[in-house]
Amino acid sequence: xxxxxxxxxxxxxxxxxxxxxxxxxxxxxxxxxxxxxxxxxxxxxxxxxxxxxxxxxxxxxxxxxxxxxxxxxxxxxxxxxxxxxxxxxxxxxxxxxxxxxxxxxxxxxxxxxxxxxxxxxxxxxxxxxxxx
Amino acid sequence: xxxxxxxxxxxxxxxxxxxxxxxxxxxxxxxxxxxxxxxxxxxxxxxxxxxxxxxxxxxxxxxxxxxxxxxxxxxxxxxxxxxxxxxxxxxxxxxxxxxxxxxxxxxxxxxxxxxxxxxxxxxxxxxxxxxxxx
Numbered sequence: 001x002x003x004x005x006x007x008x009x010x011x012x013x014x015x016x017x018x019x020x021x022x023x024x025x026x027x028x029x030x031x032x033x034x035x036x037x038x039x040x041x042x043x044x045x046x047x048x049x050x051x052x053x054x055x056x057x058x059x060x061x062x063x064x065x066x067x068x069x070x071x072x073x074x075x076x077x078x079x080x081x082x083x084x085x086x087x088x089x090x091x092x093x094x095x096x097x098x099x100x101x102x103x104x105x106x107x108x109x110x111x112x113x114x115x116x117x118x119x120x121x122x123x124x125x126x127x128x129x130x131x132x
Numbered sequence: 133x134x135x136x137x138x139x140x141x142x143x144x145x146x147x148x149x150x151x152x153x154x155x156x157x158x159x160x161x162x163x164x165x166x167x168x169x170x171x172x173x174x175x176x177x178x179x180x181x182x183x184x185x186x187x188x189x190x191x192x193x194x195x196x197x198x199x200x201x202x203x204x205x206x207x208x209x210x211x212x213x214x215x216x217x218x219x220x221x222x223x224x225x226x227x228x229x230x231x232x233x234x235x236x237x238x239x240x241x242x243x244x245x246x247x248x249x250x251x252x253x254x255x256x257x258x259x260x261x262x263x264x265x266x
Binding site: 011013017031033035094095096099105112119121 | 147180181183184188229235237248258259
């Protein structure tokens with residue numbers, strides 16, 4: 001039986017490492033693209049916009065608490081007949097303790113229903129009363 | 133009387149070539165890992181529909197301790213916009229993809245300011261997620 005020369009083991013190890021490195025580096029990330037409207041667009045006709053409020057386990061649509069499975073249908077009803085993109089803006093307000101996995105599920109539902117997700121952070125929700 | 137000069141061989145032994153290459157490789161791997169975020173601890177959230185994200189120059193990560201990282205380097209919340217802007221440079225629309233990797237239990241208090249910062253500098257956010265298992 002002919003054995004490979006022992007001087008080649010270094011080269012074999014080297015090629016194996018290169019192979020595994022290349023395999024590891026070409027594994028692509030996958031996910032969901034999200035386009036958030038610029039802040040100038042948010043200001044237009046805010047009273048018409050649909051509002052979604054998120055807390056740790058709950059979701060509210062225009063102030064009504066809904067179960068997650070009912071949210072999808074209610075949102076589609078709310079977006080029904082709104083053709084203009086500015087009317088399809090859905091303002092998402094999240095409580096500070098809202099977990100990311102809950103936020104992802106709800107924003108996915110909004111996008112699938114044809115809504116345009118816009119986030120409104122806690123800071124923006126604060127109303128500053130001028131001192132006087 | 134003539135003394136013959138002895139010539140000595142001073143070559144690098146060819147046996148060591150593999151070891152030299154191996155050490156060089158380890159060096160570059162460690163160097164590359166310093167700019168990589170694969171060593172950070174986070175679990176992706178799941179979604180029903182996910183697509184391949186394409187190539188991105190920038191990755192923003194929030195780990196399981198709510199710490200922010202831009203391309204594997206820890207940053208403060210207020211530094212995200214500046215770091216992402218510097219890395220994206222003058223890249224045209226369509227090439228401004230920012231991978232957004234957030235630990236599934238991270239709270240809005242931490243991930244919303246990061247989304248705002250990326251969006252502020254014109255980054256196209258791609259939420260890195262895993263396929264939902266039924």
